[in-house]
Amino acid sequence: MNKVPHLNKISKDNNLNQNCIIINPIQVFERKKNTKYNEEEISNLAQNINLIVKYQKNIIIRKITPALFFGKGQVQNFKIYLKEYSSNLLLINSQISPIQQRNLELSLHCKVLDRTGLILEIFGERAVTKHGKLQVDLATLSYQKSRLVRSWTHLERQRGGYGFMGGPGERQIESDKRQINKRISKIKNELKKIESNKLIQRRNRNKSLKPFISLVGYTNAGKSSIFNYLTKENVYAKNQLFATLDTTMRKCSLSYKNHIILSDTVGFITNLPTELVVSFKTTLDEIHFSDYLLHVIDISNPEWETQKKTVEKILATILGDKFDQTKIIEIWNKSDLLNKENLIYFTNVSKRNKNTILFSSKLKEGKEELLNLISRRIKKNKKFFLFNFATSTDSKKIKTLL
Numbered sequence: 195m196n197k198v199p200h201l202n203k204i205s206k207d208n209n210l211n212q213n214c215i216i217i218n219p220i221q222v223f224e225r226k227k228n229t230k231y232n233e234e235e236i237s238n239l240a241q242n243i244n245l246i247v248k249y250q251k252n253i254i255i256r257k258i259t260p261a262l263f264f265g266k267g268q269v270q271n272f273k274i275y276l277k278e279y280s281s282n283l284l285l286i287n288s289q290i291s292p293i294q295q296r297n298l299e300l301s302l303h304c305k306v307l308d309r310t311g312l313i314l315e316i317f318g319e320r321a322v323t324k325h326g327k328l329q330v331d332l333a334t335l336s337y338q339k340s341r342l343v344r345s346w347t348h349l350e351r352q353r354g355g356y357g358f359m360g361g362p363g364e365r366q367i368e369s370d371k372r373q374i375n376k377r378i379s380k381i382k383n384e385l386k387k388i389e390s391n392k393l394i395q396r397r398n399r400n401k402s403l404k405p406f407i408s409l410v411g412y413t414n415a416g417k418s419s420i421f422n423y424l425t426k427e428n429v430y431a432k433n434q435l436f437a438t439l440d441t442t443m444r445k446c447s448l449s450y451k452n453h454i455i456l457s458d459t460v461g462f463i464t465n466l467p468t469e470l471v472v473s474f475k476t477t478l479d480e481i482h483f484s485d486y487l488l489h490v491i492d493i494s495n496p497e498w499e500t501q502k503k504t505v506e507k508i509l510a511t512i513l514g515d516k517f518d519q520t521k522i523i524e525i526w527n528k529s530d531l532l533n534k535e536n537l538i539y540f541t542n543v544s545k546r547n548k549n550t551i552l553f554s555s556k557l558k559e560g561k562e563e564l565l566n567l568i569s570r571r572i573k574k575n576k577k578f579f580l581f582n583f584a585t586s587t588d589s590k591k592i593k594t595l596l
């Protein structure tokens with residue numbers, strides 16, 4: 195089972211149940227957009243690492259200033275909020291430059307974390323296996339390297355260095371950077387070893403000629419729940435963003451005679467830090483080598499279309515010119531949460547769409563339709579000639595083929 199043994203441990207040990215304030219920068223052209231879901235999402239992300247969100251505010255950005263990101267007046271207001279809500283951590287729901295981060299920290303006398311930093315934090319707490327941990331450490335170090343200030347990250351906290359404000363002096367930064375480079379090359383070497391083992395596993399898997407299928411999708415869409423349901427496994431599935439960080443593979447029976455290999459992996463999110471995409475290369479490589487992708491979509495989420503586009507965009511980045519829309523089967527999950535009207539609508543649309551299955555892992559609905567669709571796809575696929583041949587129960591067909 196995919197346990198999360200050290201979840202919350204670091205926070206509790208270091209007494210990090212800390213107040214924070216969230217600022218959502220909104221560009222002028224986006225001001226009419228409904229931001230409710232974004233606000234909820236960043237708040238959930240913060241609570242995931244035991245931060246106590248005291249106050250959250252949307253700020254309209256007319257022009258991003260190179261020094262502070264925000265206008266001076268806005269930054270003055272942040273000072274007031276921080277004092278009023280006894281917080282010494284400011285979360286910015288966007289990516290800011292290292293210089294902007296440093297200047298904000300200096301002028302607000304508090305720690306500033308941007309969206310990338312926050313996601314890295316969560317990954318740092320979730321990583322369980324050695325492989326997962328190394329990949330997160332690599333991403334965090336690459337992020338830190340670009341910062342002039344030492345960041346408030348899980349690595350820093352593990353060293354007990356949490357809580358400093360501003361940044362170390364230039365000399366310190368240089369020696370920090372040298373140290374970081376050393377650690378990066380050490381991690382890269384360790385990762386290489388793990389990767390060569392994975393390559394051997396992948397080669398063996400290819401030899402077995404079994405179709406290899408990966409579950410992909412936005413974080414919290416229900417991938418692990420579906421994985422457990424289809425494989426009778428018990429991997430960690432929880433109402434928590436980035437519950438899964440490592441890839442798990444199991445057999446999933448298609449018929450009484452044969453099976454496919456199903457893989458559950460890390461979820462995606464809007465603005466997934468590039469550091470993570472790069473560092474999680476081996477984990478995400480499983481997607482590269484998949485014969486089909488089951489794109490799990492939480493159809494009950496009002497933002498499902500945006501989430502779907504986000505996932506497709508990240509897939510296109512990972513797969514490059516290998517991105518093949520025809521490999522994707524969409525699982526419209528959490529149908530149990532739809533109201534009557536939407537349920538009728540989505541049932542009709544999914545029936546018309548050949549690549550979509552309406553699903554509820556909670557009510558255990560949709561499995562048969564999904565496995566039938568996968569079987570039909572495999573049957574049409576020349577690559578699986580031998581697989582189909584071996585599973586065919588039609589003896590006449592077998593004789594003609596012989």
Ligand SMILES: Nc1nc2c(ncn2[C@@H]2O[C@H](COP(=O)(O)OP(=O)(O)OP(=O)(O)O)[C@@H](O)[C@H]2O)c(=O)[nH]1
Nearest residue numbers: 414415416417418419432433436437438461555556
């Ligand atoms: N109501 C309902 N809840 C579901 C369904 N499928 C999953 N969930 C819930 O959704 C939450 C997230 O499920 P997971 O399976 O962990 O989601 P995931 O996509 O693996 O998430 P990450 O690993 O964080 O990317 C859990 O609380 C599940 O119980 C469903 O069909 N209906």
Ligand SMILES: [Mg+2]
Nearest residue numbers: 417418437438
């Ligand atoms: Mg999961």
